[in-house]
Amino acid sequence: MQLDVNGKVYEFKFGVKFSNELDNKLPAERDGMRVFGMSLMVNVIPALQMGSIGVLNTVLKTANQTETPKITDADLTTFIEEHEDIEKLFDEVLKELENSNSGKLAMRAMKKNLKK
Numbered sequence: 731m732q733l734d735v736n737g738k739v740y741e742f743k744f745g746v747k748f749s750n751e752l753d754n755k756l757p758a759e760r761d762g763m764r765v766f767g768m769s770l771m772v773n774v775i776p777a778l779q780m781g782s783i784g785v786l787n788t789v790l791k792t793a794n795q796t797e798t799p800k801i802t803d804a805d806l807t808t809f810i811e812e813h814e815d816i817e818k819l820f821d822e823v824l825k826e827l828e829n830s831n832s833g834k835l836a837m838r839a840m841k842k843n844l845k846k
Contacts, residue, residue, distance in 0.1 A: 731793070731826045735809045740801045742793035744830035751792050756785070770827070771836040778824055779840075781817075786810060789823060 731742040749770060758765045758772035765772070777785035787810055794801050801809075813819050827833035 731822065733790075733809070735801060735805050738799065740794055740799060741797040742790060742826070743797055744793050744826050744832055745796070746832055747796050748793050749832035751795065752789070755788055755792060770833055771839060775824070775827065775833075775836060775840050778820055778827075781820060783810060783816075786820060786823065793826075 731744070733740050733742065749767075752774055753766055753769045756769050756773045758768035774785060774789060778789065787806060790810075791801070791803065791806055794806075810816070810819070824837075828837040
């Protein structure tokens with residue numbers, strides 16, 4: 731995924747490193763115990779679907795950390811705060827997760843559970 735922030739193009743990759751890092755930043759818990767590998771399904775996807783700006787910021791920052799150039803916290807925060815169509819940005823991120831190997835199965839499971 732690419733985003734143009736202040737005339738500079740940044741890459742955002744939703745891969746295995748991204749998923750592993752989210753498990754550290756936004757850990758999933760069950761019965762008071764950390765459940766590794768479940769952050770996307772338990773925390774991230776539902777929060778993005780509900781419009782959590784904080785999680786959107788964390789997701790984009792994490793997706794950019796393996797890429798070059800790296801976006802600064804200030805530039806990313808301003809980009810999100812001033813985005814003309816924030817709903818579209820959420821949709822783009824969710825679509826990228828759905829198309830990535832790290833998020834594809836989690837997104838499929840979430841959609842299946844919503845249909846029940």
